[in-house]
Amino acid sequence: MRTHAQAVVIGGGLIGCSILYHLAKFGWSDVVLLERDELTSGSTWHAAANIHGLHDSTNISRLQHYTMALYKELETETGQGCGIFQPGSLYLAQTEAREHQLRLQEAKARRYKMNFYEVARDEAERLHPLVDFDGIRCIMYEPEGGNVDPSGVTAAYAAGARQRGAEIHRFTPVTATEAQADGSWIVRTPKGDIRTQWVINAAGLWGREVAAMAGLQLPLIPTEHQYFVTETIPEIAAMGRRLPSVADRDGEYYLRQEGLGLLIGAYERNMKFWAEEGTPLDFGHELFPDDLDRIEDNMVRAIARVPAAGTAGVKRVINGPMIWSPDSAVLFGPAPELQNYFCCNGIIPGFSQSGGMGKLAAEWMIEGEPSLDMFAWDMARFGHWAGKAFTKARVQDQYSHRFKIHFPNEERAAGRPVRTRPAYDMQKQMGAVFGLNFGWEHPLWFAAEGEPREETIGFTRQNWWGPVGREARMLREHAGIIDVSNFAKYEVKGPGAEAWLNALFANRMPTEIGRSCLTPLIGKRGGIAGDFTVTKLADDEFRVFGSGMAERFHQRFFKAVPLPEGTTFRSRTEDFCGFNVAGPKSRELLQRLTNADLSTQAFPFMRSRQITVAGVDVVALRVSFTGDLGWELYCPAASQVELYSALLKAGSEVGAGPVGSRALMSLRVEKGYGSWSREYSPEYWPQEVKFDRLVKMDKGKFLNRDAYAAIADRPARDELIMLSIDAKDADATGGEPIFLQDGTPIGQVSSGAYGYFVEQSLALGYVKAGSARPGDKVSVAILGRPHDAVLLSEPPFDPEGKRLRA
Numbered sequence: 136m137r138t139h140a141q142a143v144v145i146g147g148g149l150i151g152c153s154i155l156y157h158l159a160k161f162g163w164s165d166v167v168l169l170e171r172d173e174l175t176s177g178s179t180w181h182a183a184a185n186i187h188g189l190h191d192s193t194n195i196s197r198l199q200h201y202t203m204a205l206y207k208e209l210e211t212e213t214g215q216g217c218g219i220f221q222p223g224s225l226y227l228a229q230t231e232a233r234e235h236q237l238r239l240q241e242a243k244a245r246r247y248k249m250n251f252y253e254v255a256r257d258e259a260e261r262l263h264p265l266v267d268f269d270g271i272r273c274i275m276y277e278p279e280g281g282n283v284d285p286s287g288v289t290a291a292y293a294a295g296a297r298q299r300g301a302e303i304h305r306f307t308p309v310t311a312t313e314a315q316a317d318g319s320w321i322v323r324t325p326k327g328d329i330r331t332q333w334v335i336n337a338a339g340l341w342g343r344e345v346a347a348m349a350g351l352q353l354p355l356i357p358t359e360h361q362y363f364v365t366e367t368i369p370e371i372a373a374m375g376r377r378l379p380s381v382a383d384r385d386g387e388y389y390l391r392q393e394g395l396g397l398l399i400g401a402y403e404r405n406m407k408f409w410a411e412e413g414t415p416l417d418f419g420h421e422l423f424p425d426d427l428d429r430i431e432d433n434m435v436r437a438i439a440r441v442p443a444a445g446t447a448g449v450k451r452v453i454n455g456p457m458i459w460s461p462d463s464a465v466l467f468g469p470a471p472e473l474q475n476y477f478c479c480n481g482i483i484p485g486f487s488q489s490g491g492m493g494k495l496a497a498e499w500m501i502e503g504e505p506s507l508d509m510f511a512w513d514m515a516r517f518g519h520w521a522g523k524a525f526t527k528a529r530v531q532d533q534y535s536h537r538f539k540i541h542f543p544n545e546e547r548a549a550g551r552p553v554r555t556r557p558a559y560d561m562q563k564q565m566g567a568v569f570g571l572n573f574g575w576e577h578p579l580w581f582a583a584e585g586e587p588r589e590e591t592i593g594f595t596r597q598n599w600w601g602p603v604g605r606e607a608r609m610l611r612e613h614a615g616i617i618d619v620s621n622f623a624k625y626e627v628k629g630p631g632a633e634a635w636l637n638a639l640f641a642n643r644m645p646t647e648i649g650r651s652c653l654t655p656l657i658g659k660r661g662g663i664a665g666d667f668t669v670t671k672l673a674d675d676e677f678r679v680f681g682s683g684m685a686e687r688f689h690q691r692f693f694k695a696v697p698l699p700e701g702t703t704f705r706s707r708t709e710d711f712c713g714f715n716v717a718g719p720k721s722r723e724l725l726q727r728l729t730n731a732d733l734s735t736q737a738f739p740f741m742r743s744r745q746i747t748v749a750g751v752d753v754v755a756l757r758v759s760f761t762g763d764l765g766w767e768l769y770c771p772a773a774s775q776v777e778l779y780s781a782l783l784k785a786g787s788e789v790g791a792g793p794v795g796s797r798a799l800m801s802l803r804v805e806k807g808y809g810s811w812s813r814e815y816s817p818e819y820w821p822q823e824v825k826f827d828r829l830v831k832m833d834k835g836k837f838l839n840r841d842a843y844a845a846i847a848d849r850p851a852r853d854e855l856i857m858l859s860i861d862a863k864d865a866d867a868t869g870g871e872p873i874f875l876q877d878g879t880p881i882g883q884v885s886s887g888a889y890g891y892f893v894e895q896s897l898a899l900g901y902v903k904a905g906s907a908r909p910g911d912k913v914s915v916a917i918l919g920r921p922h923d924a925v926l927l928s929e930p931p932f933d934p935e936g937k938r939l940r941a
C-alpha cells in the first residue's frame with residue numbers, strides 16, 4: 136500500500152468508486168480507495184438501481200444524463216458489464232399539479248435537447264400493455280429510463296480507476312483521519328498509514344462515523360427501505376421484450392421489470408428509522424426482516440395500476456438501509472471548516488447521479504471549483520443548526536413524501552422552528568406566515584385578521600398571492616418594514632481591515648468613513664461566487680452584508696485570504712438583526728424616530744451612519760433591495776423587539792406596516808435586481824450580469840483575479856434579461872425555459888414574480904447572447920405551456936433610480 140497519495144477515498148461503494156475513477160480520469164493517478172470490507176458493502180449491493188434523467192433541478196438533470204451515458208462508455212472502456220437495461224420509463228400524472236410538473240419537465244427537456252416527451256394513451260398502452268391508464272391525465276416517456284446492475288457499475292468504476300493507476304484496498308478500514316498543520320492528512324488503517332493531500336468521505340451508511348473522525352458532524356440519519364420482486368408473470372414471459380418502468384409518483388411506488396416478474400418498491404408513510412445513534416461498525420452484507428405490511432397501501436395502488444402484479448407470488452423481499460440528509464439531497468463538497476476534506480454523503484438516487492457526483496467532485500478538488508452551480512447539493516446549505524432533532528424530523532418528512540411534488544414556494548413545516556429571532560413571537564401574533572432560511576424562521580407574509588395563516592401550495596397563484604400584493608403595494612405607495620435579519624452580517628476590524636477586504640473582493644473598498652460599495656466575490660473560474668455590500672464604519676472597521684443562506688458557502692472564500700496581523704473577521708449574523716424600512720414615506724417614518732438628518736444632502740444613497748432610532752443604536756445604510764427609497768437598520772438582537780415596535784408604531788401613522796420576504800422578492804424583480812443563487816452564481820461571469828464595472832483590475836491583487844483576467848475579455852455567453860409575461864393564473868418561479876417564437880430554445884428564467892405595483896407578471900432570466908433583443912417577443916414555458924412574453928429594455932419600476940435616490 137502506498138504511504139503517500141494525492142487523495143484517499145474512504146468507502147468502496149458506488150460513489151467512492153465513481154469519485155476515484157473521475158479523479159484518475161481527470162489526471163490524479165496517485166489516488167487510493169480504502170474499503171473496510173468488499174466493494175459495495177453498504178447500501179450499494181442491494182439497490183434496485185433504477186436510473187432516470189429528469190429532475191426538477193436543471194443542473195441535476197444534466198448530471199443524471201451524464202451518468203446514464205457514462206455507464207455505456209464504462210462498459211466499452213473497461214470490458215466490465217454494467218447490466219444496463221434501458222427499456223424506457225413512463226411517467227404518469229394523476230393530478231393537475233403532477234401534470235404541470237411533467238409538462239414543465241418536458242419543456243426543460245426540449246430546452247436541453249433531452250429525450251422526454253408526451254405520448255398518447257394508445258402509444259403508452261403499446262409500450263406497456265400491463266398498465267391500466269384509467270384516470271391518468273398525461274403520460275410522458277423517457278426512452279433512456281431503466282436500471283443497471285449495482286455491483287457491475289461499481290466494479291466498472293473500480294476497473295476504470297485501476298486502469299489509470301489508482302489503487303483500491305479492500306478489507307482496509309480507516310480508523311482515524313488526522314489533520315496536519317500543512318493542510319495534509321494522515322489516514323490510519325490497520326494495514327498502515329497514508330499521508331494524503333485530500334480525504335474524501337464516501338463512507339455511505341458510515342458517513343457520520345467517518346466524519347466524526349475529523350471532528351465533523353453531518354446531518355444524516357439512516358432509514359429502512361423496501362422493495363420486492365415477484366415470481367414470473369406469464370404475460371411478461373410471453374412479451375419477448377423488456378417493459379418500460381412505471382413512475383406513478385401520485386401512487387407513491389416505483390415499478391419495473393426484473394427477470395420475468397416485476398420489482399415494486401415504496402417510500403411508505405409509516406417509515407422506519409435505523410441506527411439513529413450510529414451505524415454499527417460490524418454491519419455487513421445484511422438485510423432487515425421483511426415487513427411488507429408497512430408498504431401494503433403502496434402495493435395496493437401499484438396492483439390497481441398494473442393488475443398483473445397481483446397475480447404472482449412474492450419471490451424476494453429486500454429491506455435494506457439507506458442514509459438521508461434533511462432535504463434528501465447529497466451533502467457534497469469540501470467541508471468549509473476543514474482543509475482539503477471532501478464529503479459526498481447521504482445520496483438517495485445514487486445510480487442516477489453517481490457519474491455526475493464523481494465528475495463534479497474531481498473538478499472541485501483538481502480545478503478548485505465544479506463546472507456547474509451545485510448549491511442545491513453543497514453541504515454548506517446546512518449549518519450547525521441542522522442538529523439531530525431537525526434532521527430526524529426532516530428525514531421523516533422527506534422519506535414518507537418522497538414522491539410528493541416540491542412546489543416552488545413550498546415551505547415544509549417538519550422540524551421547525553429551529554432558529555428564531557427575538558421578534559418571532561411578536562411576528563406570529565401579527566399574522567406572520569414563516570419560511571425557513573438557513574435555519575432561521577423569517578416572515579414570508581402577514582395574514583390579515585380573518586385570513587388563513589396556512590399557505591396553500593401549487594404551481595399556480597396560491598392563497599398568499601393577494602396578501603403579498605397588498606404588502607408590495609403598501610410599500611410602493613407608503614412604506615413597509617421588512618425583517619432582513621437573515622442577511623449574513625460580518626464585521627472586519629483592525630489595522631489591516633481595508634487591505635484584507637481589498638484582497639478578498641473584486642471592487643475597490645470604500646476609503647471614506649460612511650461610504651459603502653457593492654462588490655462581487657470572484658470564483659475559481661472567474662464567475663460570481665457572491666455579491667456583498669461593504670460599508671466603512673471607522674478607519675479600522677467595516678461591516679459586510681451578504682446572502683444569509685450562503686454564509687457557510689462563503690466561509691471557504693473568506694478563509695482563502697489570510698488575515699493581516701491584528702485584524703479580525705467574524706460573523707455577526709446571530710448577534711444582529713436588521714430591518715429594511717422602504718417606500719416613498721420611509722424617510723418621513725424614520726424621521727419621526729430619530730434626530731439624525733435623513734435628507735439626501737445629509738444622508739445620500741449608498742452611505743451609512745451610526746445613528747439612534749427610537750433610542751436604539753443602529754448602523755443605518757441607505758440601500759434597499761426593494762429598489763425604493765429606503766434604509767437598512769442593523770441593531771443588536773436584544774433590541775430587535777424594541778426597534779420593531781417603534782418602527783411599526785411610526786409606520787402606522789404614515790400608512791406603513793410589516794412586509795414579508797415574498798413581497799421583497801416581487802419588489803426586487805420589478806426593479807430588475809438580481810439575487811444570489813438565482814441570477815448570481817459561479818456559473819456566470821461578471822460581464823454576463825453587468826457586474827464587470829464592479830471588478831477593479833487596476834487595484835492590485837484580489838481573490839481569483841487571474842481567473843477573472845482569463846475570461847474578462849471574452850464576450851458574454853449568456854445575457855441577463857428581463858421579461859414581461861402574459862400570464863393569467865401562474866407566474867414564472869425560476870427554471871422555466873425560454874423559446875423564440877419558432878420554438879428555438881434560448882434560455883431559462885432565473886427568478887419570476889408578479890410585479891404588483893407595475894401590474895405585470897415579470898421574470899429575470901438568461902438567454903444566449905445575441906439571441907433576442909429588447910422588444911422581441913418570446914415564449915416562456917410556465918407550467919410547461921407556452922406563454923407570450925416580451926423582452927424589456929429596462930426595469931418597469933423606476934428605471935432611472937429617481938425614487939431610490941430621492
Ligand SMILES: Cc1cc2nc3c(=O)[nH]c(=O)nc-3n(C[C@H](O)[C@H](O)[C@H](O)COP(=O)(O)OP(=O)(O)OC[C@H]3O[C@@H](n4cnc5c(N)ncnc54)[C@H](O)[C@@H]3O)c2cc1C
Pocket residue numbers: 145146147148149150151169170171172173174175176177178179180181182183184185186307308309310337338339340341342345360361362453454455456457479480481482483484485486487488
Ligand atoms: C433497498 C434500496 C433500494 C435502492 N434503490 C435505488 C434505486 O433504484 N436507484 C438508485 O439510484 N439508488 C437506489 N438506492 C440507493 C443507493 O443504494 C445509494 O444511493 C448508493 O448505494 C449509495 O452509495 P454510497 O457509495 O454512497 O454508499 P454505500 O453503498 O453505503 O458505500 C459506502 C462504503 O463505505 C465503506 N466504509 C464505511 N466506513 C468505512 C471505513 N471506515 N473505512 C473504509 N471503508 C468504509 C462501506 O463498507 C461501504 O462499502 C437504494 C437503496 C436501498 C437501500
